[in-house]
Amino acid sequence: MKEYKYTINGNKYEVTIAGIEDNIANVIVNGEEYKVEMEKEPEPEKKKVVVKPVAQPTSETQPATGHSAKVNLNNAVKSPLPGVITEIKVAVGDEVKAGDTVVVLEAMKMANNLDAERGGKVTAVLVSEGESVMEDTPLIVIEY
Numbered sequence: 001m002k003e004y005k006y007t008i009n010g011n012k013y014e015v016t017i018a019g020i021e022d023n024i025a026n027v028i029v030n031g032e033e034y035k036v037e038m039e040k041e042p043e044p045e046k047k048k049v050v051v052k053p054v055a056q057p058t059s060e061t062q063p064a065t066g067h068s069a070k071v072n073l074n075n076a077v078k079s080p081l082p083g084v085i086t087e088i089k090v091a092v093g094d095e096v097k098a099g100d101t102v103v104v105l106e107a108m109k110m111a112n113n114l115d116a117e118r119g120g121k122v123t124a125v126l127v128s129e130g131e132s133v134m135e136d137t138p139l140i141v142i143e144y
Contacts, residue, residue, distance in 0.1 A: 013030055
């Protein structure tokens, strides 16, 4: 409970705010009780997120490795959720074992290590660091 004393145009007022519930204030002015409806605070504007579609590679995609061999995307490590590639830990020609981290993906402000499911040889790196990817985007191709 808050109490205030005001003088307006020579008139004295004793004001008590008894409480506020659901934007209705119980106000007592010189012993007389009033219910005062308060304006709700405007909600902050929500920023609109614009998602631009990214062309999904097909089985005929040329790898970003400088050679023109066809890529088998059936053996690709894919993004489990939308995010940004923060680190690529392998290069074309590298041998990896099951469980080796091949890419680090930042999603929902967390770094997610994406691992090889089986051992094999990296035949294509389809993304670059800093690139935004959508769910199920092929990232690294490993021939088993």
